[in-house]
Amino acid sequence: MTLSPLSDSNPAVTVTGITKSYRTGFWLNQSVTTVQDVSFSVPRGQTFGLLGPNGAGKTTLLKLLLGIAKPTAGAGTVLGMPLGDRPTKQRLGYLPENAYFYDYLTGWEYLEHAAAIFQLPQKSVQRRIGEILDQVQLSHDAAKKKLMKQYSKGMLQRVGVAQALINDPELVFLDEPMSGLDPLGRYQIREIILNLKRAGKTIFFNSHILSDVEQVCDSVAILANGKLLCCGALEEMLTLGDSYQVRGRGGDGEKLRLWLGDMDFQNGWWQGELDRDLTEFVATVSAMDGEILQANRQRQSLEAFFMNQLRRANVVPS
Ligand SMILES: Nc1ncnc2c1ncn2[C@@H]1O[C@H](COP(=O)(O)OP(=O)(O)OP(=O)(O)O)[C@@H](O)[C@H]1O
Ligand SMILES: [Mg+2]
Numbered sequence: 001m002t003l004s005p006l007s008d009s010n011p012a013v014t015v016t017g018i019t020k021s022y023r024t025g026f027w028l029n030q031s032v033t034t035v036q037d038v039s040f041s042v043p044r045g046q047t048f049g050l051l052g053p054n055g056a057g058k059t060t061l062l063k064l065l066l067g068i069a070k071p072t073a074g075a076g077t078v079l080g081m082p083l084g085d086r087p088t089k090q091r092l093g094y095l096p097e098n099a100y101f102y103d104y105l106t107g108w109e110y111l112e113h114a115a116a117i118f119q120l121p122q123k124s125v126q127r128r129i130g131e132i133l134d135q136v137q138l139s140h141d142a143a144k145k146k147l148m149k150q151y152s153k154g155m156l157q158r159v160g161v162a163q164a165l166i167n168d169p170e171l172v173f174l175d176e177p178m179s180g181l182d183p184l185g186r187y188q189i190r191e192i193i194l195n196l197k198r199a200g201k202t203i204f205f206n207s208h209i210l211s212d213v214e215q216v217c218d219s220v221a222i223l224a225n226g227k228l229l230c231c232g233a234l235e236e237m238l239t240l241g242d243s244y245q246v247r248g249r250g251g252d253g254e255k256l257r258l259w260l261g262d263m264d265f266q267n268g269w270w271q272g273e274l275d276r277d278l279t280e281f282v283a284t285v286s287a288m289d290g291e292i293l294q295a296n297r298q299r300q301s302l303e304a305f306f307m308n309q310l311r312r313a314n315v316v317p318s
Pocket of ligand 1: 022023024032034052053054055056057058059060061097
């Protein structure tokens with residue numbers, strides 16, 4: 001399946017033909033291309049997941065969007081401004097992949113430091129830190145009294161997300177926000193992301209944890225060996241054609257068998273696969289005094305889709 005890049009008249013992010021090569025080798029006379037001719041856009045207010053195997057170029061792409069690294073070729077915009085625009089950085093949040101947390105600062109002091117970088121007005125900083133700690137569900141007491149060397153991995157990751165939100169950004173970049181967390185920690189990060197989305201923010205994050213991505217993302221892109229394999233709305237990617245898995249009760253088993261593939265019929269309850277018009281089927285079932293209890297579009301998991309894309313691109317053997 002080839003999916004067209006997302007289109008939007010006022011996107012949060014857009015890149016066209018963006019490429020990044022690094023000079024390597026002792027004499028810096030070799031070159032390695034880590035992001036190659038990538039084009040896509042992310043509509044505002046969306047949760048966007050960038051997926052790809054280790055070394056695919058995800059972090060590099062994030063750095064290009066944040067203006068931390070400069071593209072070798074191509075161009076892009078973030079919140080309508082060219083990549084690297086300094087005033088725009090005030091409107092962005094960023095959790096780096098391996099964020100450094102100062103062992104001998106408390107979480108509160110760390111957030112004061114983040115607020116100072118953004119030159120937030122002194123009188124509102126304490127209130128803002130309190131609000132953000134509530135948002136990421138970190139206790140004010142722990143943030144004030146405990147040094148960060150005493151924090152669990154989950155607490156550190158949440159204080160990391162908190163610093164990314166200190167300036168109330170419109171667009172937040174999170175590089176592997178769930179990595180190394182237990183199921184509860186991942187749940188908490190997912191909730192934070194969903195709450196940000198509810199507040200109208202755009203969230204752009206890299207992740208290897210496909211089940212989490214599937215739960216929170218509106219759209220995804222898959223990158224491998226620096227190239228974009230696909231990009232689009234998650235539901236569109238995972239939906240398999242126009243067939244439905246339907247479940248119901250009552251009606252005439254023999255007639256239902258004419259409609260449903262792989263049908264299972266027991267004690268008046270039935271289920272099967274419908275690849276014909278759903279409205280017509282609903283009318284047929286009600287005409288025979290039956291009832292449809294569930295009709296779900298057939299969809300594949302994000303993991304199945306992801307592996308398929310990597311196989312098709314010969315990134316993994318078929
Ligand atoms: N400064 C650099 N100089 C040379 N090569 C680099 C540099 N930064 C990254 N690379 C190379 O670019 C490739 C992509 O790296 P990147 O960190 O963007 O991948 P990633 O998709 O984020 O991987 P992971 O999932 O492991 O975090 C890797 O092969 C890496 O070695
Ligand atoms: Mg990375």
